[in-house]
Amino acid sequence: MKKGTIFLILVSLIVSNFLFGQPYKGTTIRVLVWDDALTVAVDSMIKEFEQETGIKVIFERLPSGSILEKTAVSVSSNRTDYDLVSVDEPFVPQFGNLFTPYSQWPQGKVYKKVDLENDLISGVAEGSYWNGEYRGLPINGNVYVWMTRNDIVTNYKYKEEFKQSYGYELNVPQTFEQLLDISEFLSTKGIYGFAPFTKNTEGATCEAILMFESYGTSVLKPVGENDFEVVLDKEKAVEAMNMYKALCEFAPPGWQDMGHSERIAAFNQGKVFSMFQWPAIVPDHEDPDQSLVYGRIHYSAPPAGTSRRAPIRGTWMLGIPNASKNKEAAAEFAYWWSSYEAGKELVKAGMTPARRDLLLAPEFVSEKPYFLGIFESMNYSVSRPRFEHYAEVSDVIKVNWLAGVTGRVTPETAVDNMIREVNGVLAKYGY
Structure with missing residues (x-):
């Protein structure tokens, strides 16, 4: 009986270890x-x-x-x-x-x-x-989270001057039109209103999609189960590009070739009022050893265009x-x-x-605190074009977007070229 009991205990331990350990x-x-x-x-x-x-x-x-x-x-x-x-x-x-x-x-x-x-x-x-x-x-x-200098929008003197000039309260910009007004106002204070992303990398595609979607248009749309079509509305795309160009007039020198490192440096030195950032990079802006503006940043969803807010996911x-x-x-x-x-x-x-x-x-x-900004942004988030050959479509978007916003071609020509070349990618793969 004793041996039998010991045997059962051993079996139980073995089974227990298998199931739970x-x-x-x-x-x-x-x-x-x-x-x-x-x-x-x-x-x-x-x-x-x-x-x-x-x-x-x-x-x-x-x-x-x-x-x-x-x-x-x-x-x-x-x-x-x-x-x-x-x-x-x-x-x-x-x-x-x-x-x-x-x-x-x-x-x-x-x-x-x-x-x-x-x-x-x-x-x-x-x-x-x-x-x-x-x-x-x-x-x-x-997801894109928008960063705004809270110390600027709470500056009493700035708020008073801004309302006298523009007729509404200086605050975190809710639209790109408001951001443009604030950028113009701050240019008289030695502060750049906006820092774009204009390196010839994936980040430029993200900026293009942010603006296009904010102004109510997309690049690609699935049709049925196995087809796609280019749906970029030229008028809306040109409007989006023109707004971005206007904001860039109030960007730091060298804005035509700004990537992550340049944008981080400009913002951390207190030179820039507002811009997007990816969450993984935000801690650099809150590091007192790197940033002059740590603890003075408000995080939110991006401003809206004429259609919506459209942070890139x-x-x-x-x-x-x-x-x-x-x-x-x-x-x-x-x-x-x-x-x-x-x-x-x-x-x-x-x-x-x-x-x-x-x-x-x-x-x-x-x-x-930027976690709350991420949560807000994700509620409005949009994707880049969902397409098996996305890398080629992205190349077309970023090259033509950068040509348009930096003035190498007109926005109208840039959008025409983008539509034609994305259609070329679709044709290449039988769509």
């Missing part, structure tokens, strides 16, 4: 992600995940510009070198059909499966949507390739990364959370 023991997954401070922080916490689950994680970090090429050669319909892959939002259409729809992901054994509608803030999940399905799990709340998702043989373990890792428990630590390392309970947590909002 390291349920995936012996499983190895390969994960491909971009390389930045956030993924370095994730990497530093992986040992805890491995101890909890028994899953060995090979975590490969690459520069974000190399992820696209690596994914293209490593993941196909019938083979994959990775069990979990990070994908930048505009490239979800290119790779989406290679990934298992999120609705088919298994429930977690250790970590709870994330509810895309209830756990995440509004707008985030749309970044992973393609061809009728969510193609993965979004892991950050990346740029979330990253984790996708499980259809060809992966370790889908359960890969999903478990994604659930861990996106969990409240792990997220609390990752926020401290600079993560912009996609989870509602993290982004709006009082303990984080008090330290990172």
Whole structure:
């Protein structure tokens, strides 16, 4: 009887260990992600995940510009070198059909499966949507947030002078027309009203889409299930471009070639009133060792054009390739990364959370007031064109946008060229 009791206890312990302690023991997954401070922080916490689950994680970090090429050669319909892959939002259409729809992901054994509608803030999940399905799990709340110098809009003397000249209160600009008025006013005070993004990179495409959508027009639209058409309204696109050009008249010298580093420097030196920023860069503006205006910035959704506010969304998702043989373990890792428990630590390392309970947590909002601006912006967020060959469309948009706003050609010519060349991309691929 005694031996029988001992035997039953041992069996119970073995079963319990299998079910609740390291349920995936012996499983190895390969994960491909971009390389930045956030993924370095994730990497530093992986040992805890491995101890909890028994899953060995090979975590490969690459520069974000190399992820696209690596994914293209490593993941196909019938083979994959990775069990979990990070994908930048505009490239979800290119790779989406290679990934298992999120609705088919298994429930977690250790970590709870994330509810895309209830756990995440509004707008985030749309970044992973393609061809009728969510193609993965979004892991950050990346969206344009607008920065405005709060010390300027609360300056009593400025407020009095501005109202006398323009007939309304000086405040955080709600429209681009208001931003233009304020920029004109501040030019007499030695302050630049606006800092554009005009480097010949993806950021210029984002600026173009921000303005086009704000003025009521889009570049591409799906037609039926397997076709696309160019829908850019010339009149609205020209109006958007002319507004951007007008704002650039009140930008710092050298505005025709401004990227992240130039914009950060100008704003941190107190030279600029208002501009957009990506959340991952905002901490540079709140660092007293780098910024003269830390603690004096208001964060919000961007101003509206004649149609709407249209902050650009740029979330990253984790996708499980259809060809992966370790889908359960890969999903478990994604659930861990996106969990409240792990997220609390990752926020401290600079993560912009996609989870509602993290982004709006009082303990984080008090330290990172821009979280509320992200939440507001995501409610208005728009995507870049959803198209399998997005990279080529983006090249057309940014080249012609920059030509128009910098004066190399007229806005009318720039828009005509953009429409013609995007149609050329569609024709190239049989649309």
